[in-house]
Amino acid sequence: MKPTSSRAARRLAKKQGNTGPLTIADLANRVAKARIKGANDGLETRAKRILTSYLQTAQSYGMPAKEVLGEMASGQAAWRLGHAVRDELLKTPPDVVRKAACKQGCAFCCILSGGEGGVITEFEADQLHQALVPLQGLADGRNWHPDACAALDPATQECRAYEARPMICRSFVSMDAAACEANANGGAEQGAGLLGSHLDYLAIHALCRQALKGIAQVHSYSMADVSKGAINGSDSFTGARHGPSALERACKDGAQAAGI
Numbered sequence: 259m260k261p262t263s264s265r266a267a268r269r270l271a272k273k274q275g276n277t278g279p280l281t282i283a284d285l286a287n288r289v290a291k292a293r294i295k296g297a298n299d300g301l302e303t304r305a306k307r308i309l310t311s312y313l314q315t316a317q318s319y320g321m322p323a324k325e326v327l328g329e330m331a332s333g334q335a336a337w338r339l340g341h342a343v344r345d346e347l348l349k350t351p352p353d354v355v356r357k358a359a360c361k362q363g364c365a366f367c368c369i370l371s372g373g374e375g376g377v378i379t380e381f382e383a384d385q386l387h388q389a390l391v392p393l394q395g396l397a398d399g400r401n402w403h404p405d406a407c408a409a410l411d412p413a414t415q416e417c418r419a420y421e422a423r424p425m426i427c428r429s430f431v432s433m434d435a436a437a438c439e440a441n442a443n444g445g446a447e448q449g450a451g452l453l454g455s456h457l458d459y460l461a462i463h464a465l466c467r468q469a470l471k472g473i474a475q476v477h478s479y480s481m482a483d484v485s486k487g488a489i490n491g492s493d494s495f496t497g498a499r500h501g502p503s504a505l506e507r508a509c510k511d512g513a514q515a516a517g518i
Contacts, residue, residue, distance in 0.1 A: 261275055281314050282317045283317075284323070285326060285330070286314075287435070289310060290310070293468060294465050294468060294506075297509055301457070301461050302461070302465070305458065305461035306460045308324060308343065308462060309462050309466070309469075312335060312338070316327060327473075329381075330476070331380075331470055332384075333381040333476070334381040336425075336459050336460075337379060337381055337425060339462050340425050340462065343455040344428065344453060344456075357359060357433050358431050359433055359435040359438075361461045363415050365406070365415035365416075366438035367401065367450070368406055368407040368410055368415070369405050370407055370426075370482040371405035371442070371444075372510075373406050374430050374509075375483055376424070376426050376481030376482055376498065377478050377480075378424040378425070378426060378480075380478075382422075383481075383498065384422040385482050386409070386423070386485060387484055387495070388487075389419035390408070390489055391419070392491055394402030394489060395419060396489070397411055398411075398412060404416060405482075407481065414477070424461050425456060426456065427453045427481075429455060430450070430453075431450070431451070431452075434447070434448075436499075437450050451515065457509070457513060460512055463478070463505065464506065477501060478500045478501050478504055479495060480499075484498045485499055
């Protein structure tokens with residue numbers, strides 16, 4: 259699943275016309291020059307600031323550049339940074355968190371009937387797949403609702419891959435469970451949505467894609483298709499992989515929803 263970092267490093271060296279090894283400074287320079295398609299300046303600037311801080315920290319700890327490249331390409335960097343932003347946000351929880359109606363077994367947000375089936379990174383897809391493989395052949399969330407995430411237990415509607423759940427699952431929150439039920443059935447009720455940290459996570463992953471263009475592939479995947487594939491016994495992620503526009507569309511939709 260992960261990119262061949264040494265090959266990516268050789269591609270970059272060839273592209274730059276030198277034979278020196280890839281450095282974190284090279285990556286930082288590419289991040290500085292990258293542009294996120296469809297993102298406004300404010301969102302792009304914030305993503306660059308967060309990702310640049312990550313690169314500076316990696317350099318100060320002596321992290322090999324090829325390992326940093328691998329984390330950026332797989333989406334692990336976006337996942338780490340998204341968690342950091344979320345943790346900081348939750349130090350002073352907004353009203354939507356303090357007044358959340360979310361509780362165990364309430365799984366209307368796990369009905370994945372619209373959009374791209376939940377945009378997740380390669381790192382998250384791999385984690386989710388591994389967590390669900392032991393459940394192959396068992397009844398799954400689709401036995402409760404045809405569009406439900408296969409990770410759900412059909413009897414309790416509880417997630418059976420909770421520790422491996424992607425950022426989108428960790429970011430969704432609602433102050434109105436009835437609104438979630440209505441929206442799961444095609445409604446457009448207010449009161450539910452994603453934390454702002456999720457938009458940072460998406461923008462950082464999109465920025466990584468642009469910064470690594472030409473030297474490493476940066477994909478996004480459908481959470482719904484990854485979970486179904488794992489339960490159905492499929493070892494291939496090919497069918498779950500998004501086209502290049504899905505991540506850009508998710509960033510754009512997220513920014514519009516946040517009023518940015």
